[in-house]
Amino acid sequence: MLEIKNLVAGIPGRTIVDGLSLTVKPGEVAAIMGPNGSGKSTLSYVLAGRGDYEVTSGEATLDGDDILGLDPEERAAKGLFLAFQYPVEIPGVATMTFLKAAMNAQRKTRGEPELSAPDFLRRVREAAKSLSVDPEMLKRPLNVGFSGGEKKRMEILQMALLEPRCAILDETDSGLDIDALRVVSAGVNALRGKDRAFLVITHYQRLLDHVRPDTVHVMSKGRIVTSGGPELALELEKNGYRDHVDAA
Ligand SMILES: Nc1ncnc2c1ncn2[C@@H]1O[C@H](COP(=O)(O)OP(=O)(O)OP(=O)(O)O)[C@@H](O)[C@H]1O
Numbered sequence: 565m566l567e568i569k570n571l572v573a574g575i576p577g578r579t580i581v582d583g584l585s586l587t588v589k590p591g592e593v594a595a596i597m598g599p600n601g602s603g604k605s606t607l608s609y610v611l612a613g614r615g616d617y618e619v620t621s622g623e624a625t626l627d628g629d630d631i632l633g634l635d636p637e638e639r640a641a642k643g644l645f646l647a648f649q650y651p652v653e654i655p656g657v658a659t660m661t662f663l664k665a666a667m668n669a670q671r672k673t674r675g676e677p678e679l680s681a682p683d684f685l686r687r688v689r690e691a692a693k694s695l696s697v698d699p700e701m702l703k704r705p706l707n708v709g710f711s712g713g714e715k716k717r718m719e720i721l722q723m724a725l726l727e728p729r730c731a732i733l734d735e736t737d738s739g740l741d742i743d744a745l746r747v748v749s750a751g752v753n754a755l756r757g758k759d760r761a762f763l764v765i766t767h768y769q770r771l772l773d774h775v776r777p778d779t780v781h782v783m784s785k786g787r788i789v790t791s792g793g794p795e796l797a798l799e800l801e802k803n804g805y806r807d808h809v810d811a812a
């Protein structure tokens with residue numbers, strides 16, 4: 565579903581993602597772990613099409629179609645979703661308004677009619693309830709003054725509403741309390757299915773206890789240096805990255 569081949573990317577004058585290859589199959593949950601600064605967030609930004617990063621060489625396709633040449637909106641319309649490590653605050657835009665615009669923009673590119681107001685409200689309320697998001701929060705400007713954990717839950721709420729084909733979750737577990745980690749994990753698990761893939765970036769096994777990955781990949785210095793199954797994450801928790809990073 566998501567196929568990355570020899571991707572080299574970064575900021576002007578600095579290569580950060582350095583020859584990275586990774587394939588994520590439909591239905592797969594792939595975890596990416598790796599030391600601070602190894603380029604995990606940069607990879608997610610490059611895939612999502614954030615403007616300040618540039619691709620030097622390599623390919624990335626979603627369902628066989630190139631995504632690197634597309635605008636961020638077009639990538640989203642193709643079903644790519646990124647939950648940010650640091651969700652951005654958008655003053656002046658009510659969360660509800662944002663969610664409606666995002667959902668309808670996607671429906672439009674799929675050739676579906678806009679949601680009616682009651683349908684939209686019903687969906688948002690259901691998703692908010694299942695993720696323990698206080699409905700009052702939806703009236704506030706997006707992410708403004710939200711606590712760290714509230715922002716992370718809001719990212720998963722957006723994911724649940726947008727039903728992406730491929731979701732990249734960048735440290736969605738960081739900042740979550742124990743109960744919120746369970747709620748968010750249940751939200752991710754509820755969306756798992758044979759037509760959807762997840763790329764889950766995390767530092768800790770505790771998320772993977774709840775969201776069991778099919779594959780685990782270690783990223784170091786801009787590339788994947790080791791891949792394995794769920795047992796790899798347990799080994800990393802025990803021994804750290806040294807063996808893998810030195811080997812690279
Ligand atoms: N816009 C930028 N300007 C300058 N340096 C950048 C920029 N974006 C990323 N970098 C640098 O690239 C490297 C990789 O950063 P990145 O955020 O991708 O790491 P990460 O693997 O997500 O780390 P963490 O685990 O701490 O989240 C870091 O050294 C970072 O300082």
Ligand SMILES: [Mg+2]
Pocket residue numbers: 604605606649734
């Ligand atoms: Mg990061």
